[in-house]
Amino acid sequence: MSKVRAFLDRIHPLFVKGGRYEKLYPLYEMVDTFLYWPADVAPNPVHVRDALDLKRVMVYVWLATFPAIFVALYNTGYQANQAMQALGMETIPNWRGAVMDWFGYNPANPISCLMHGALYFFPVYIVTFVVGGLWEALFALVRKHEINEGFFVTSILFALSLPPSIPLWQVALGISFGVVLGKEVYGGTGKNFLNPALTGRAFLFFAYPAYMTGDTIWTAVDGYSAATPLALGAEGGLAAIQMAGYSWGQTFFGFMPGSMGETSTLAILLGAIFLLYTGVASYRIMAGVLIGVIATSVLFNLIGSATNPMFSLPWYWHLTIGSLAFATVFMATDPVSAAMTDAGRWIFGILIGVMTILIRVVNPAFPEGAMLAVLFANIFAPLIDYFVIQANIRRRAKRNV
16 A cells, blocks of 8 residues: 555646646545545644544445345346256356356356356446446536545445346446436535435336336346245235245345345345444434334234235335335435434434335335335435424523523
């Protein structure tokens, strides 16, 4: 790292004002601050110092996704190898086949599964990072400010939330929408009121529903159809999920079709523990979502329905199917688009939990409710904080009468 520091110091004069590459200074600053320290630091001693700056927050969230990334690689390849075995396919008729023929297509071979999954995940992530990064760099150059580490988080969350079979041109379009219209038009990092990764995914869902829903998109093999446990639950309740061979433990570990990084509740839980330990994520939001999910699920269980099997689905099944766990840990806890006050975070989380179950159970056309629930709560987060602050002001005013 000392050699990298020396190299950056040597080329620094080329990027500062008056240098040959003055307009590219934000790009230089991005590399420098990501590896070392932010550009703006306190020049004199101050009364309060906090090591948890924006750079460290973003890096911690990025690191917290690593367990989900590992499961995304393995499960994507595992599902694909299983599908090929069921269809009797011996190779893939594209460029991936030239690589996978060296490793084989055995679902019992972890190396084969990891490699097969990597051939789908990394192209999606590379396109996300390159296209989104170009938009970030363009806005930074126009506004003459540095590029921060926020996009590292946006890019990985967006890629993990996608199905493995999504066309790469849609990946580019989705991340462009999320970065430009979900963040940059409002001023960039820290000024957006919606989660950019979730905004991009929502755009793809409504613009290209055939590539984001259905039974044929979750397994990276053409011609193979496999419903997710959530879709099975929407059709036949818990009985349909179990008849398809899925146990609760299987959905908890993540060995099932679904978006690449959202299947494993265990991997997401490991990330949640890390974020809570480092103080990056709010336990109030996560606990609020859990309270909302449990309360609403139990209420629907008590009400019951002769025509809607989702009424009887237990709350602990809701936590392990669909994107609820991923949305709770990584999307809902976004410090920019979530509520800021302590009481507001409880309300914000409970609102997400209630809305998720309400959409899943009552809406017959859309079994996945976590994405819309978080976006809905993002819109109301400023209003929630406003009422919490006003309530605090009135309470303090009464004490001083």
